[in-house]
Structures are given as structure tokens and as C-alpha cells.
Amino acid sequence: MPLITFPTSQLLWVRVAAVLFTCVAFSVVAQGGALPHGGMADWCIFCWAFSFACTLLVLLVEQFGLQARIPVSWSNFPITIACYAALLCFSASIIFPVFFLKDQHYNKEVRDHRIASTVFSCLATVVYIAEVSLTKARPGEVAGYMATAPGLLKVCQTFVACVIFILVSDPVSYDQHAALKWCMAVYCICFILSMAVVVLCLGECTGCLPIPFSKFLSAYGLLAVTMYLTATIIWPVFQFDKQYQGRSRASSNVIAVAVLTALNFLLYLADLVYTARLVFVSV
Structure with missing residues (x-):
């Protein structure tokens, strides 16, 4: 290359x-x-x-x-x-x-x-x-995937997820309800997949996938947007609603996680839009 x-x-x-x-x-x-x-x-x-x-x-x-x-x-x-x-x-x-x-x-x-x-x-x-x-890649320039907007968004997604992991683990704030455990599963699954894309690109191993890399990115992007949309709704409902919250008050960490979840949802949405444009324009 x-x-x-x-x-x-x-x-x-x-x-x-x-x-x-x-x-x-x-x-x-x-x-x-x-x-x-x-x-x-x-x-x-x-x-x-x-x-x-x-x-x-x-x-x-x-x-x-x-x-x-x-x-x-x-x-x-x-x-x-x-x-x-x-x-x-x-x-x-x-x-x-x-x-x-x-x-x-x-x-x-x-x-x-x-x-x-x-x-x-x-x-x-x-x-x-x-x-x-x-x-970063300029319009019309041949560059590595990580130099494009979707590649840079992958870096931001994994970084935001790491911050979320730190906030929810000290103290643990996702074990009160099964719905909150689902949110934690969303953070973990999407982080692992985004980091896998980064590692594949750094190792030039994208050709090892059983399906074309572009199709993998599109399918994964749609899955991540759907999952983060559920987490963006579920996390504040089960953390801030008095019906589920009980007598405890939402901490600053919980509020920060809600904001970062919404931020990551927007990052994944932008990633999906950019990836779709790259795939369909190249076709």
C-alpha cells in the first residue's frame, strides 16, 4: 500500500x-x-x-x-x-x-x-x-481508513466508551435493574466492535473478514445506532425516574453517563451516514 x-x-x-x-x-x-x-x-x-x-x-x-x-x-x-x-x-x-x-x-x-x-x-x-x-484525508485523496471521517469517529466512539466505563464502575451504577445491564452490554459490544475495526485497519487485516469490509461497516453501523438509541432512552428513564430510582438521588456520574451515551449515539449516527455515503458513492 x-x-x-x-x-x-x-x-x-x-x-x-x-x-x-x-x-x-x-x-x-x-x-x-x-x-x-x-x-x-x-x-x-x-x-x-x-x-x-x-x-x-x-x-x-x-x-x-x-x-x-x-x-x-x-x-x-x-x-x-x-x-x-x-x-x-x-x-x-x-x-x-x-x-x-x-x-x-x-x-x-x-x-x-x-x-x-x-x-x-x-x-x-x-x-x-x-x-x-x-x-486527515482530503476530498478525492487516497488515504487509509483511519484518516477518513468514519475512522476518526471510531476513535472518538471508543474513547467516549472508555470514559463511560470509568464512570459506571466507580461506584457501580448499572446493577440495579436488568435494563441498566442491557445498557452496559450496549457499551461493551459497541466498544469491542469499534476497537476491532481500529485494530483491523492498523494491522491491515480488513481482507481477513468473511464479508467485504464496506458491508461489515454498514451492518455494524446500523446495529450500533439501534443499540445506542435504546441505551440513550433506557439509561435516563431507569436512573432518573422516581418509580425506578427509589430514594437514592442521581449522582453526577450517572448524569455524565447519560450525556455521554447521547453523545456516542450521535457519533455512531454520523458514522453510519458517512459510511453509507462512502459505500454508495463508490458503487
């Missing part, structure tokens, strides 16, 4: 900036941020460290011309990493100040370290968005 060529000078500097910003974000807070162990602190550190390591890998591979030696599709891998990194840094840019800057009383040095990490996390988010914008 031919590699996609981009204006390397601009893309190179964007990736160098991403490596520097993420490195500073976790280095500064690790040195003087006085963060507690576990919970959201570890999540933010993971977001920055993962993005730094993966972007550095992409940078080194491309600079040394080792694309052919890497056992992944290089037309799909860099933009997938950039999209995940943008979402991870964006989440850290929101979570970190909310948990570790708002209403916190620390000495000036610790607070300055945390403010610096927040600023560099925001800068990293911007440059990763710029990288995705530079490397």
Missing part, C-alpha cells in the same frame, strides 16, 4: 511541539506538583505520558525512514495516535484543573507547577488537533 506524503516540515514541527508540551506537562507536575497517588492524578499522568511516548515513536520512525519495518499500517497509525492523544490531552486539560486547582489551598510553588502543567496540556491538545487536521 503506498504511503501518504504530507508537507513534512510543517508536520514535523507540530509533532516536535507535541512531544515537548506533553513532556513538560507530566515532568513539571511529577517534580513539584505534590499529586496524590491513584485516581484522577494517575489518569492525567497517563494521558500525557502515553501521548508523549507514542508521538516520540512516530517521530523517530518517520525521521529514520523505518515505516516499512513497523508491523502496522503507516497510513493509519500516526493519525490514530494523534486523535487518541488529542482526546486524552483534552480530557486531562479539563480534569486536572477541576480536581487539582479548583478550591485547593497549597503553597505557591505547588500551585505554580500545577498551573504550568495545565497550560502545557492545553497547548498539547491544540497541536494534536492541528496534527489531525494536517493528516
Whole structure:
């Protein structure tokens, strides 16, 4: 498969900036941020460290011309990493100040370290968005699936599902009714299938499916939209309706899950529309 060529000078500097910003974000807070162990602190550190390591890998591979030696599709891998990194840094840019800057009383040095990490996390988010914008497929351009709108939507779908898993598991909020367990099944099934598509594209294994990849995407997209539509309706009904809720009040996690479920439904709907256009236009 031919590699996609981009204006390397601009893309190179964007990736160098991403490596520097993420490195500073976790280095500064690790040195003087006085963060507690576990919970959201570890999540933010993971977001920055993962993005730094993966972007550095992409940078080194491309600079040394080792694309052919890497056992992944290089037309799909860099933009997938950039999209995940943008979402991870964006989440850290929101979570970190909310948990570790708002209403916190620390000495000036610790607070300055945390403010610096927040600023560099925001800068990293911007440059990763710029990288995705530079490397995504343009109209009429031959590119890997992950560089197209449906491919990028797959990344967003899996990321939102991961956030949902975190919210529903601490504390567990889906074991009160069978309907809520169905919602959890929807999240798991759709996440597994979306992640399977990402892995198949990265490994260039789409030809291993027993049916054409385009038909698989269309069938799966329709199934996912239908399933998420049920979850979008069922989750708030069984969590917010007093008839099923009992005396307990809906927590902020439950409300967030309802919002993210509706968001993922819209992402899957947009994915289905884009996939249908790609399939029928190509036919």
C-alpha cells in the first residue's frame, strides 16, 4: 500500500511541539506538583505520558525512514495516535484543573507547577488537533481508513466508551435493574466492535473478514445506532425516574453517563451516514 506524503516540515514541527508540551506537562507536575497517588492524578499522568511516548515513536520512525519495518499500517497509525492523544490531552486539560486547582489551598510553588502543567496540556491538545487536521484525508485523496471521517469517529466512539466505563464502575451504577445491564452490554459490544475495526485497519487485516469490509461497516453501523438509541432512552428513564430510582438521588456520574451515551449515539449516527455515503458513492 503506498504511503501518504504530507508537507513534512510543517508536520514535523507540530509533532516536535507535541512531544515537548506533553513532556513538560507530566515532568513539571511529577517534580513539584505534590499529586496524590491513584485516581484522577494517575489518569492525567497517563494521558500525557502515553501521548508523549507514542508521538516520540512516530517521530523517530518517520525521521529514520523505518515505516516499512513497523508491523502496522503507516497510513493509519500516526493519525490514530494523534486523535487518541488529542482526546486524552483534552480530557486531562479539563480534569486536572477541576480536581487539582479548583478550591485547593497549597503553597505557591505547588500551585505554580500545577498551573504550568495545565497550560502545557492545553497547548498539547491544540497541536494534536492541528496534527489531525494536517493528516486527515482530503476530498478525492487516497488515504487509509483511519484518516477518513468514519475512522476518526471510531476513535472518538471508543474513547467516549472508555470514559463511560470509568464512570459506571466507580461506584457501580448499572446493577440495579436488568435494563441498566442491557445498557452496559450496549457499551461493551459497541466498544469491542469499534476497537476491532481500529485494530483491523492498523494491522491491515480488513481482507481477513468473511464479508467485504464496506458491508461489515454498514451492518455494524446500523446495529450500533439501534443499540445506542435504546441505551440513550433506557439509561435516563431507569436512573432518573422516581418509580425506578427509589430514594437514592442521581449522582453526577450517572448524569455524565447519560450525556455521554447521547453523545456516542450521535457519533455512531454520523458514522453510519458517512459510511453509507462512502459505500454508495463508490458503487
